[in-house]
Amino acid sequence: MHPTTPPGSSGSPPRAPPLAVLVTTGCGPDSAPSTQPAPQTVTVTATPSESTSTTPSPSATEAPANGAVPDDSDTQTAVAVLADLPIKGRAPKTGYDRDLFGQPWTDVDRNGCDTRNDILNRDLNVETHKPGTDNCVVLTGTLEDPYTATTIDFQRGQDTSDDVQIDHVVALSDAWQKGAQQITAADRVAFANDPLNLLAVDGPTNAQKGDADAASWLPRTGPTAVTTSPGRSP
Incomplete structure (x- = not known):
């Protein structure tokens, strides 16, 4: 026996029954019962929503269509880049003057x-300061000298301040011969006071270094000591 389809049915799943919603107006604690309108009944028929198709997003691990994978052979080290720099002799020292780099020890960062x-x-370590200078002017301190690997007790004074000097690692005269003559006066002042190019060091050793560059002078002791290799003299 075949099942009988109820009249008016096409074989599709039965629809959800109508949803009755009661809408009332005029509600409120101050509304008078005599003026409140009668409740109205609104019939809303809920129909199943149509299914929507979604397009899957590309995989997060999918490689870009035109993306190029970096090749290690394309990466150059700093040494390789240095090898490409032209090697030239020093420019003449003609025209050099310390004053071209501004007043010595200018307060360029304006910190007082x-x-x-x-x-x-x-x-310096364990330093003491001149009163009234907001911990600026150093009176005493201890320096672990990077050029001699010795400990120097610093004391500010007419005959003792030079025991510790501030070295321009790249000397101003050397910088002048290697391009500083072509930069602006403001840039030369900034260079002369750049803390990355300055070290507190033993005074006599700094005087020995003078304006020599690293090809002409390197310390023989200390953390930055020269390591002599075959075929190369310090």
């Missing part, structure tokens, strides 16, 4: 302390 004392405060 000159550059020399900024470096002493950075490089």
Whole structure:
């Protein structure tokens, strides 16, 4: 026996029954019963929503269509880049003057302390300061000298301040011969007071270094000591 389809049915799933919603108006604590309108009944027929198709998003691990994978052979080290730099002799020292780099130890960062004392405060240990200078002017301190690997007791004074000097690692005269003559006066002042190019060091050793570059002078002791290799003299 075949099942009988009820009259008026096409074999599709039965629809959801109508949803009756009661809508009332005029509700409120101050509404008078005599003026409140009668409730109205609104019939809303809920119909099943149509299914929507979604397009799957590309996989997060999918490689870009035109993306190029970096090749290690394309990466150059700093040494390889240095090898491409042209090697030239020094320019003449003609025209060099210390004043072209501004007043010595200018307070370029405007922190209220000159550059020399900024470096002493950075490089010395157990320092004491001149009263009234907001911990700027160093009176005493201890330096672990990077050029001689010795400990120097610093004391500010007419005959003792030079025991610790501030070295321009790249000397100003050397910089002048290697391009500083072509930069602006403001850039030369900034270079002369750049803390990355300054070290508190043993005074006599700094005087021995003078304006020599690393090809002409390197310290023989200490953390930055010269390591002599065959075929190369320090």
